[in-house]
Structure formats: structure tokens, C-alpha cells
Amino acid sequence: MKLLSDTAVLLQKELRAEFRSHELLTTASIFILIVIVLFSFTFDPTTAESKQFGPGLLWLAFLFSASLMLQPSFLKEKTNDTLSALRLAVGDPFAIFLAKLCANTIFLLVTELILLLVFGVFFNIAVMPVFWKLAFVFFLGSLGVSTTGTALSAVSSQARMREVLLPILLLPLLVPVLIPSAEATRALFEPDHALRWDWLGILIAFDVVFLTALWLFGEYLLEE
Amino acid sequence: MNQRVGDSAGIKFSRVEKKFGRLYALRRLDLEVSPGECVALTGRNGSGKTTLLRIATRLTRPTRGEVTFPGAPPGTMPAVGYVSHALMLYEELTALENLLLFARLLQVSHPSERAAQLLEAANLASRADSLVRTFSRGMKQRLAIARALVQEPSILLLDEPGTGLDTESAARLVSTVRQLRDEGRTIVMSVHGESELSSLATRAARLDAGALIADTRLGATFQAVFAAGDIS
Numbered sequence: 001m002k003l004l005s006d007t008a009v010l011l012q013k014e015l016r017a018e019f020r021s022h023e024l025l026t027t028a029s030i031f032i033l034i035v036i037v038l039f040s041f042t043f044d045p046t047t048a049e050s051k052q053f054g055p056g057l058l059w060l061a062f063l064f065s066a067s068l069m070l071q072p073s074f075l076k077e078k079t080n081d082t083l084s085a086l087r088l089a090v091g092d093p094f095a096i097f098l099a100k101l102c103a104n105t106i107f108l109l110v111t112e113l114i115l116l117l118v119f120g121v122f123f124n125i126a127v128m129p130v131f132w133k134l135a136f137v138f139f140l141g142s143l144g145v146s147t148t149g150t151a152l153s154a155v156s157s158q159a160r161m162r163e164v165l166l167p168i169l170l171l172p173l174l175v176p177v178l179i180p181s182a183e184a185t186r187a188l189f190e191p192d193h194a195l196r197w198d199w200l201g202i203l204i205a206f207d208v209v210f211l212t213a214l215w216l217f218g219e220y221l222l223e224e
Numbered sequence: 225m226n227q228r229v230g231d232s233a234g235i236k237f238s239r240v241e242k243k244f245g246r247l248y249a250l251r252r253l254d255l256e257v258s259p260g261e262c263v264a265l266t267g268r269n270g271s272g273k274t275t276l277l278r279i280a281t282r283l284t285r286p287t288r289g290e291v292t293f294p295g296a297p298p299g300t301m302p303a304v305g306y307v308s309h310a311l312m313l314y315e316e317l318t319a320l321e322n323l324l325l326f327a328r329l330l331q332v333s334h335p336s337e338r339a340a341q342l343l344e345a346a347n348l349a350s351r352a353d354s355l356v357r358t359f360s361r362g363m364k365q366r367l368a369i370a371r372a373l374v375q376e377p378s379i380l381l382l383d384e385p386g387t388g389l390d391t392e393s394a395a396r397l398v399s400t401v402r403q404l405r406d407e408g409r410t411i412v413m414s415v416h417g418e419s420e421l422s423s424l425a426t427r428a429a430r431l432d433a434g435a436l437i438a439d440t441r442l443g444a445t446f447q448a449v450f451a452a453g454d455i456s
Contacts, residue, residue: 005331081312084306085371088283
């Protein structure tokens with residue numbers, strides 16, 4: 001119970017700080033918007049090509065923007081040593097991770113869903129008929145990205161090359177998220193709009209494995 | 225008359241050693257702080273004061289040796305309030321939000337009342353809803369001490385609390401620490417020797433290159449002389 005109540009308190013703090021500053025949401029949204037617009041004008045794809053290559057492009061944009069968004073997750077706790085204050089106050093350090101990954105998942109999902117509409121316009125794909133199914137796929141993908149990214153943000157915030165370390169570690173690790181997410185998204189653009197549970201199963205397995213690893217070993221990532 | 229805290233605990237460092245890579249931050253250090261004692265930790269920059277305080281909070285794990293808390297119930301860790309020179313406050317939250325956050329995490333009963341009480345004591349009640357980033361260094365320091373006191377800790381660890389304060393803020397800090405000492409809390413504070421805060425100490429311990437090189441119990445005369453200077 002203490003874990004859940006601590007997580008709720010910390011999540012409230014994360015959301016309040018972000019919705020006051022809009023730093024992460026603004027940065028990530030602008031980045032994804034630029035990628036979508038540039039790719040749209042560069043390749044000028046037909047509708048068939050968009051359905052074929054659009055999902056991969058969309059998820060690549062999501063991953064790069066996630067690496068921007070996740071970087072400050074623990075780094076900002078270093079500025080005033082607030083991470084130490086949190087470690088002294090929480091019962092289980094996993095609450096710190098859980099709150100941050102919930103907040104990061106929410107931020108990513110909000111950004112993705114807003115930018116999905118822009119993607120639909122620029123790539124001439126009807127996204128509204130499958131909006132909720134896409135939202136489900138995006139949620140599973142974002143959870144995987146956030147879980148891995150939050151853990152690596154804790155690691156990179158203590159390293160010397162912290163600005164470049166996160167993307168270098170994160171992007172290769174997220175290949176098992178990128179492929180099933182892009183494939184499951186592509187399947188929803190097919191005429192039958194089917195949820196591909198084979199790909200979603202991989203995503204769910206990835207999320208469960210990395211969440212469990214974070215729960216078991218997260219404490220060590222926070223130690224000095 | 226000051227209200228005294230109950231169940232005061234001390235701190236005992238037994239053969240504590242800390243290495244960062246090949247560098248020794250602390251070398252087989254033995255130091256026992258009795259419950260209710262006020263210890264001034266002195267030494268040059270890099271002598272190991274901060275590392276010692278962080279080991280006492282358990283934020284840093286010693287390479288060898290152990291820290292125990294005499295006076296605390298067996299198997300429990302007493303409430304420890306810690307103020308580092310980084311202040312440990314969220315600049316993008318208000319003063320009230322900062323205190324409420326930690327009061328809720330520490331499961332303080334009636335967090336809103338406790339936060340209001342601490343803001344009043346820190347003379348920050350009128351700025352309760354202001355963002356911390358708009359505060360002066362002195363105000364932040366007062367709020368940092370208020371944060372450390374959220375759960376009524378019996379042990380208070382202060383890492384160079386006087387750094388960057390003007391005369392008025394420093395005097396207010398001395399008054400606050402004196403009150404906390406008189407309430408019977410165990411206080412360990414790293415200070416620079418000439419600081420007025422030193423006058424509050426009942427004991428002085430000096431570190432050099434991670435080793436304890438002097439440990440002196442200060443007499444009433446010493447404290448009275450500094451206290452008189454403080455008043456003037």
C-alpha cells in the first residue's frame with residue numbers, strides 16, 4: 001500500500017511540474033511534428049506507400065523524441081539533489097521509478113496521440129476509424145519505451161557523458177519494441193483493421209520483463 | 225521553554241571507510257555521537273565531511289565498517305533530517321507543495337497542518353504559494369531546514385548550512401539551530417571553523433584527508449564566549 005500511495009504522491013508531483021512548465025511535451029511534440037512534415041515532403045508517398053512505410057517512420061520519430069523526453073527524467077533530480085530527498089522519504093525506491101515511468105508513459109502517449117492526427121493528414125491515412133486500437137498499441141509501445149528509458153535515465157544521470165549516453169544505450173535496446181509496435185500499427189492500417197496479437201504479445205512480454213527487472217534491481221540504479 | 229523531542233538517538237560510526245575508486249574519502253573512522261549532542265564537523269574541502277554525513281543518512285553505503293544508532297529501538301532506523309548544501313528542494317513547486325510532498329511521503333499525520341506550522345516557523349507563511357525558484361538563498365535555506373524537520377527527526381544532519389547566506393539570514397539560521405539543539409535533537413553539522421554556528425556545538429570533530437584528527441568536547445566557557453559574540 002505504501003508503494004502505491006508513494007507512487008501516487010510522486011506521480012502528482014511529476015504531472016504538476018510538467019503541466020506547469022510544458023518543457024517535455026513541447027519539445028517532443030515539435031520534434032515529432034518536424035520529422036513527420038520533413039518526411040512527408042521529402043518522399044511525397046502515395047497512400048499505399050504511406051500505409052507500408054508510415055508506421056515505421058512514425059515509431060522512429062516516437063523513439064527519438066522519447067530519448068529527448070526521457071533524458072531529463074532523473075537528470076533534473078540531480079540539480080538540487082532532490083533524488084536524495086526522495087530516497088530518504090520513500091519506503092520503497094521502486095516508487096520513484098514507478099511514478100516516473102507512469103508520468104513518462106502519459107507524456108509520450110499524449111504527444112503520440114496528438115501527433116497521430118497530424119500524421120494522418122500529411123500521409124493521407126484515415127486514423128480515426130482505428131483511433132482506440134492505435135491508442136492501445138501506442139500505450140503498450142510507450143510503456144516499453146518508458147520502462148527501459150526511465151531505468152537508463154537513472155543510469156546515465158550518474159555518468160560523465162550523460163547527454164549522449166542515454167540515446168546510445170536506449171535505441172538499440174528498444175529494437176524489440178520498435179519492430180512489434182510498427183508491425184501492429186501497420187496491421188491496423190490494413191483493410192480489416194485487425195489487432196495483431198502475435199506482435200502485441202511480444203510487446204506485452206517486453207513490458208512485463210523490463211518492469212519486473214526494474215522492480216527487482218531498480219534500487220541499485222539509485223545508489224551512489 | 226522549548227519542547228523536547230522524545231526518543232532521541234545518537235549515531236555511532238564504527239571503523240567506517242569509504243573509497244571512491246582508488247581515492248579514500250574516509251579512513252577507518254570511529255566516532256560516537258551521543259543522543260542530544262551537537263557536533264560541529266570541521267575540516268578542509270574534500271576532507272570527508274559530506275561523505276560522513278551521507279553515510280549517516282544511509283544515502284551512501286560505506287566500503288567497510290558500519291553505522292548504528294544508539295538509543296533507537298533495535299532493528300529500527302530513527303527519523304533523520306538531512307540538509308545538504310544542494311538544498312534538496314523542487315524549484316518548480318511552491319514552498320507549500322514542497323513540504324506537502326515530503327509530509328505525504330513520510331506519512332506525517334495531518335500533512336497540511338504540519339506544512340503550515342513549519343512555514344510559519346520558518347517565517348515563510350506569506351510566501352507559501354510562491355515557487356521556490358523565486359526565493360532568495362536565505363529563504364531556500366529556511367525552507368530546506370523546514371523540509372528536514374517534516375517528520376520531527378531526532379537526528380539532524382546539516383551540511384554547511386551557512387554557505388552563501390547574508391548576515392541576517394546567517395543570524396536567523398544560528399537561532400534556528402540553537403532552538404533545535406535545545407529541543408534535545410542530536411545534531412551533526414559540517415561548518416567552517418570560524419562560523420557562528422560552531423558556537424552552538426557541544427563538541428568539535430576535525431577531519432583531514434578522511435581521518436578523524438581531533439575530537440574535542442567543548443566547555444561551557446567556549447560556548448558562552450561564542451554565544452555572547454552571537455548576541456552582540
